[in-house]
Amino acid sequence: MLWYNLEEQKNLESRKSDADKLSRDAELYKLRQQLQPHFLFNSLNSISALAGKQPEQARKMIQQLSEFLRGALKKEDHQRVTLADELSHLQLYLDMEKMRFGHRLSTEITADETSMQLLLPPMLLQPIVENAIKFGLYDTTEAITITLTARSSEEFLEITVCNPFDPETSTPRQGTGFGLSSVQRRLYLLFARNDLLITAVEERYFSTTVKIPKNDTNAFNR
Template sequence: MITGTSNRGLLFLNVSWWLIVSAVHAYVLSELLFSAHEILIDTLITSGLLGGISFLIVNNMRYYLPQREKYWYILFIGICVSGMSSLLSKFLFNVFLGDDEHYIELTQHTAGIRFGVGFLLASCIAMISLLWYNQEEQKEMNARRTEAEQLAKEAELYKLRQQLQPHFLFNSLNSISALTAVQPEKARHMINQLSEFLRGTLKKDEKQWNTLKEEMQYLELYLEIEKVRFGYRLQTDIICEEAAINLKLPSLLLQPVVENAIKFGLYDTTGEVMIKVHAFKKDNSLIVSVKNPFDPETSQPLKGTGFGLPSIQRRLFLLFARQDLLTTEKRDNNFITTILIPQAI
């Protein structure tokens, strides 16, 4: 059912239409030299009946719209309305103009023309109503579809964000468990750092965007925890240009990217590995690159339930509707992940 301003607009159009029809009807009768009394009565009866019945057509279309395969409904409505109008007008003419036999005879001779004109006018208003309400119904469907898609997108974004903490917590607790027996002091230190990290992320749980400065603070906490796991083997070089420090990016976006770099940079080697993070501003966008050593002969995808770059790419697509915001390349035995975050103008 269509309601609100749409229906009022169509009713206004209907009233305007029939005022014009009434004026034309009265003008034609005046050109045929009928009296003012006859013109007034004929116009009120003919146009009033068609206008009133057309008002019913408009309201009927408000509650029932025929499907495309049922456009015969318009023809049926036009015939019925014209027939009812002709019968009622004949009766009313006899009531109000019964003493004028010449005029009554004239209305009988022009009954076919009146029926045809009434059919065309009623069919036109029915078609206009059908097109109007179909358009409004399509607008409402599009609005509902857009709202549903937005809700689905927000739900998926929330799910992607919530995947991060259990995944990171799982890895950290495994490391703490391994350290408890052999290096209990490091295990306690790691627990304190993990607690601080999770406390910060819980405070920001409802926050979808962070500044680069805030994101780097979380990243540094994460790297401190990882350095307890890997010791001297994990070295980091983080460069944030001053122009980029207050730019916005989705919260907790960088941590899984750096985790991916650690995963493929350290897991296949026993030596020291340098993970480089470089953030800078370019053309009203924040660009963050993460570089880790990469040996194509030994580095193979590891099985598991990692958060992964595809999930980060999906999250960026949901936020920006672009597939080119996360790119990877292999250059000089380095694996480079680059993220581009457009900034609002």
């Protein structure tokens, strides 16, 4: 029993050290991205393009961008949010992306009432959806639909984001880019598990599933 307690304490200290390092790395990443942040850069480009021909649309997008950034700042003080809150904030991002891509991008979000009240780390879904848009839309001129489905199982809140995938023009990889790898790392530091983010290719669809343990009450305080 004593050995187990010592080993558990050692593991907790190791994970705390990892969390501190991730925090430093994330801040360095944020500082680098401030020079030319991908999402903000694209949004401002779209606003600039709309300003001349569709000033009303440009003003609307400015408002959406402001609300999105304001919400992101507020979430920095929260360790967890309800899925309902997360999806509400995600919708601001999706509205801007739909304004950028017009009829080419549509989304379908499905979540039952139980799932909407479950908790997850804030800002977890945006990089997953951004990855889906990148794979689903950037390599085609066709219209696509990205789906997000949330359900409550016995142990998990399970959220799956799915986008069309053409194997001839795209090559999805496990943990693609900083976005998905950072999500996977955050989940490990919170829950000490490496099996909570799963990517898969099935027929002509690429999916990312994130699983949030429902009964780990200590995870957000670690």
